[in-house]
Amino acid sequence: MDKVLLKYAEYNEPHESCTNTDIVDILNKKHSAMKPAASGSSEDTEMMGD
Numbered sequence: 001m002d003k004v005l006l007k008y009a010e011y012n013e014p015h016e017s018c019t020n021t022d023i024v025d026i027l028n029k030k031h032s033a034m035k036p037a038a039s040g041s042s043e044d045t046e047m048m049g050d
Contacts, residue, residue, distance in 0.1 A: 018026075
C-alpha cells in the first residue's frame, strides 16, 4: 500500500501530519465556534413569531 501511495506523493511539497486526536480537537473547536451562532439564529426566529 505504501508503494502505491508513494507514486502519488511529491517529495518537494510541504506536508502536515495530524493524529486522530488532532483532528478531533479541530472538529470540536469548529463545532463549539458554530454553536453560539446556531443558538442566536433560533432566538431570532422565536422573536419573529411573537
